[in-house]
Amino acid sequence: MKYFILFCTLITLNSSFGQSNYKITYTKSSNGKLIEKQDPIIVFGTLNKTYISTEMTLNKKVEFPIEQTIIHGENYIQFAQLNKNKTIFTMDSLALSKQHFDLIDESKKILGYNCKKAKTVVNSNTIELWYTNDLKIKASPTFLGQKLGLVLEMVRNGNYSITATKVEKIKDFPSLSFDETKENALDVMTYKDLVWKSRFTTIPVFKNETINYVKEPVANDSVLRFANGSVIVRKIKLPTIPPGGKVFLDVKEQSNGDAYDRTGSVFIIPTDKANSFMNGLENGVKVLPVYYNGNGKQYQGIAATETYTPLLELMRFFTPFGIKKYNTIKLKDRLWEDQAYYRQDITEVVQNLSNTEVMIGASIGNYDAGGHIVSVNLTVHSEETTESKPTNVIPLFNSCNVLEMAGQEYGTLFNTEVGLEVIFSLEKDLKNVRLRYISTGHGGWENGDEFLPKVNTILLDGEEIFHFTPWREDCGAYRLYNPASGVFTNGLSSSDYSRSNWCPGTATNPVYIDLGNLKAGSHKIQVKIPQGTPEGTSFSYWNVSGVLIGE
Numbered sequence: 001m002k003y004f005i006l007f008c009t010l011i012t013l014n015s016s017f018g019q020s021n022y023k024i025t026y027t028k029s030s031n032g033k034l035i036e037k038q039d040p041i042i043v044f045g046t047l048n049k050t051y052i053s054t055e056m057t058l059n060k061k062v063e064f065p066i067e068q069t070i071i072h073g074e075n076y077i078q079f080a081q082l083n084k085n086k087t088i089f090t091m092d093s094l095a096l097s098k099q100h101f102d103l104i105d106e107s108k109k110i111l112g113y114n115c116k117k118a119k120t121v122v123n124s125n126t127i128e129l130w131y132t133n134d135l136k137i138k139a140s141p142t143f144l145g146q147k148l149g150l151v152l153e154m155v156r157n158g159n160y161s162i163t164a165t166k167v168e169k170i171k172d173f174p175s176l177s178f179d180e181t182k183e184n185a186l187d188v189m190t191y192k193d194l195v196w197k198s199r200f201t202t203i204p205v206f207k208n209e210t211i212n213y214v215k216e217p218v219a220n221d222s223v224l225r226f227a228n229g230s231v232i233v234r235k236i237k238l239p240t241i242p243p244g245g246k247v248f249l250d251v252k253e254q255s256n257g258d259a260y261d262r263t264g265s266v267f268i269i270p271t272d273k274a275n276s277f278m279n280g281l282e283n284g285v286k287v288l289p290v291y292y293n294g295n296g297k298q299y300q301g302i303a304a305t306e307t308y309t310p311l312l313e314l315m316r317f318f319t320p321f322g323i324k325k326y327n328t329i330k331l332k333d334r335l336w337e338d339q340a341y342y343r344q345d346i347t348e349v350v351q352n353l354s355n356t357e358v359m360i361g362a363s364i365g366n367y368d369a370g371g372h373i374v375s376v377n378l379t380v381h382s383e384e385t386t387e388s389k390p391t392n393v394i395p396l397f398n399s400c401n402v403l404e405m406a407g408q409e410y411g412t413l414f415n416t417e418v419g420l421e422v423i424f425s426l427e428k429d430l431k432n433v434r435l436r437y438i439s440t441g442h443g444g445w446e447n448g449d450e451f452l453p454k455v456n457t458i459l460l461d462g463e464e465i466f467h468f469t470p471w472r473e474d475c476g477a478y479r480l481y482n483p484a485s486g487v488f489t490n491g492l493s494s495s496d497y498s499r500s501n502w503c504p505g506t507a508t509n510p511v512y513i514d515l516g517n518l519k520a521g522s523h524k525i526q527v528k529i530p531q532g533t534p535e536g537t538s539f540s541y542w543n544v545s546g547v548l549i550g551e
Contacts, residue, residue, distance in 0.1 A: 019046045021173045024150070025055070025166040026141045031159050041162065044174055045139025048073055050146060051174055065198045071096070071139075071146050078191065082198040090191035096146055101129070110152040111167055118148055128155040135167075201239050205376040206232060210256060211364045212371025213405060226281040227406040229371070233269070233281065233361040241347075241354040244383040249315050249376070250343040251362075251507075255325035257370015259484040261495070261504035263442070263543065264317040265400050266376060268350075269359040270309035277301055277311050278359060285408045293418040299409050302399045303422045310398040311361075312349060313545040316438050317342045319364060319372060320505035321495055322484030329483045336483045342507040348549055349393050349436065363402040389551050392430060396422050396525060398545040410541040414531035420544065421526045426518060430550030433515040435525070439470045439544045440508055441500025449532045449540035450499055456544075458513055459526040466513045470501030481505035518550065 026041040027034060042058055044051040052069040056062045066081040076096055079089045101118040108115055113132040120127050122144070129140075131149040140151035141162045152164040186194070209223060209232055217229035224233045241247060249266060269277045280288040280301050288301030289308045304310055320340055322329075327336040364372050397420055399411035413420055439456050441449035457467040475496055479485070482495035482504055495504045502508050525546065532540040 020135070020137065021046045021170045022135060022137055022139070022150075023166075023168045023170050024139065024141075024152075024164050025168075026162050026164050029161045029163065040165075041141045043139050043141055044170075045137045045150060046173055047137055049173070050139040052141065065195050067195065069143065071143075076143060076146075077185075080191070080195045080198075082194065088186055088191055088194055090188045091185040092188065095143070099144065099147070101145070101148065111164060113150075113152060113167070115152055116149075118145065120144070125156050126158075128158075129153070130155075199381070201380040203236060203239065203378040203380070205234060205236055205360055205378060206362060207375050209362075209374055210371055211362065211366070211374055212256065212258075212369055213367045214369055224281075227363070227403050230365060230405040231281065231361055231363040231402055232374075233278075233359055235357060235359050237357045238350065238353050238355065238378070239380055241351055241380055242382045245347070245351075246345060246381040246383060247347045247350050248343060248379045248381070249346045250341070250379070251315065251317055252375040253317070253319055253323070253340045253342075253364075254338070254373045255319070255322045255370075255484075256373045257325060258319070258366045258368035258372055259322035259326055260319075260366070261321055261482075262319045262364050262366050262372070263400065263440070264319060264362070264364040264372075264374075265311075265313055265402055266315045266317075266360070266362045267398075267402070268312040268314060268353075269361060270312055270395060271359065273307050273309050275308040280403060280408075285403050285406055291413070291420075293413050293416050293421065295413065295416045297409055297412065299399065299411070299413055300403075301408070302411070302413075303397045303420070304395065304424055306425075310395050311400070311402070311545070312393070312395040312547060313398055313400065313438060314346050314349065314360075315342065315344050315507055316400070316440065316502075316543070316545070317507040318440075318502045318504055320478065320481035320485075323481050323505070325370070326484040334480065334483075337481050340481055340505045344507055344509070348391065349547055352391055352393055361402070365401075365404045367405070392548070392550050394424065394548040394550075396424055396435075396546045396548055397527070400543040400545060410539070411543050412531065412539060412541045414527075414529040414542055415533070417528075419526060419528040421524060422546075423522060423524045424548070425522050426520045429520050430518045430548075433518050433548060433550035435513040435515055436510045436547040436549055437513055437544070438508055438510050438546075439500075439529075439542065440502045441470070441529075441540065441542050443540040444532065444535060444538040447532060447535060448538060449529075449542065451497060452500070452532065454500065454529055454531070457528040459524075459528070460515055461524055462526075465515065468511065470511075471498065472501055472503050472506070473498045475499060475503035475506075478503055478505040515548075515550075 022045050024043045039054045039056040042053050050071040068079050070077040074093050076092045081087045101120045104117040106117040113134045115130040115132045118129045129145045129151050130153040131151045133149040140146050145151045155161045212229045214229045217225035219225045285300040289305050291299040291303040401408040453469045453471050455469050485493040485495035487493045
């Protein structure tokens with residue numbers, strides 16, 4: 001829906017008796033080419049005031065938020081209509097006087113007007129302004145250069161320009177004002193924050209929820225708790241995801257007692273088949289379908305069957321060593337961070353869930369009564385493009401034992417030639433199929449797979465299609481997230497060491513593996529990893545998840 005705002009004011013900005021009023025139209029170019037499908041800037045100027053808008057705003061064809069600017073004397077006033085019921089503004093009477101320009105001894109004509117050149121630098125960008133005093137007015141297509149005269153052209157770094165294409169003398173200056181007093185103006189940071197947040201939809205999933213280990217976790221009407229409190233689940237309704245839109249997941253984490261690096265996961269619980277992971281949460285892991293690969297162990301709920309779909313993993317993250325709770329540990333020249341922040345694009349795995357109710361969960365494996373405090377949000381963003389191809393999203397496997405505290409087996413299944421093998425059936429042909437694959441190695445010390453590079457091999461219908469070694473060498477960059485990380489005699493801390501595709505305080509990015517086009521019918525996907533052998537009580541295991549995405 002399109003909206004337009006007309007600002008009504010107590011300050012009389014339309015009293016321009018005896019003054020000349022002008023309307024100036026500007027267009028934008030990049031590298032000498034006019035930008036396509038642009039919304040031209042429209043500026044109304046007179047001797048002591050300027051109104052900056054756009055052509056589409058004036059023609060009532062823009063969407064929220066709608067921003068417009070008024071300069072009246074020394075006052076710089078910026079308005080934003082966030083929705084049809086809420087308008088905010090900010091005011092500054094000092095910013096214009098703080099602008100500094102180098103006046104250059106160059107001149108040229110634009111639209112027949114004699115122009116002089118000025119130059120300034122803003123955030124390392126060189127801005128050249130061409131202005132004229134022929135019309136005895138002061139105006140500019142942006143906040144910059146309002147006091148120079150009438151700015152007819154602005155050039156940024158020599159390759160982006162805003163240039164006047166028409167100057168028209170008009171009878172009356174538009175009736176513009178605001179019916180708020182200066183005391184009601186927002187500070188500029190609050191104003192910018194509210195405008196930014198109005199540009200997308202935020203869906204709060206969990207807010208400051210504790211994920212810990214207690215004997216009897218307490219649920220409420222909104223958040224359910226399982227596995228002694230180490231898993232939280234909530235039903236939410238995803239909003240409409242616009243064609244071509246983007247969906248992001250963000251997670252914030254702080255230690256509330258647990259000092260160790262733990263595996264965390266955010267996931268959707270599919271309910272499309274007779275059995276679901278929700279049954280395992282409510283009734284125990286024994287009700288989940290078991291995967292056998294011949295090594296004598298039972299792996300509950302990790303692989304797709306005809307009657308069961310495993311967890312759809314949205315993000316895998318890893319807690320740092322005791323962030324926030326253990327910031328009391330002091331080291332010289334170390335200023336610890338207060339929280340870990342993780343954010344990922346999850347558009348492809350949720351775009352077919354637009355306007356749908358889903359069960360979304362988060363888990364952190366830990367045995368601490370204080371545990372961790374976690375907040376989770378989804379944000380939905382529109383894009384200029386409206387192209388969106390219909391996709392099928394099919395979770396195939398997920399060996400993350402999010403029910404570890406309820407007895408779910410660790411992912412030790414890669415100690416056989418079979419490894420992980422999933423047979424799945426497609427009802428229709430799929431084009432441009434990809435496997436969204438997340439892999440992290442864990443366990444042991446020195447000879448454990450957490451600290452040893454291991455090749456992951458993916459096979460489709462018996463043929464190898466991809467192999468790679470999941471590994472992270474940048475863990476030392478996150479030292480300030482890890483106040484409780486131990487320091488060794490060689491000067492390194494535990495959090496510094498390279499790991500199998502994760503670091504304490506980071507999220508693991510998925511790998512997208514091209515599978516080509518797949519015909520309807522039965523297929524088999526297989527994952528092989530040379531898992532290390534146990535050493536005493538220490539053992540290696542792998543958390544892998546795979547989601548099929550195809551058109």
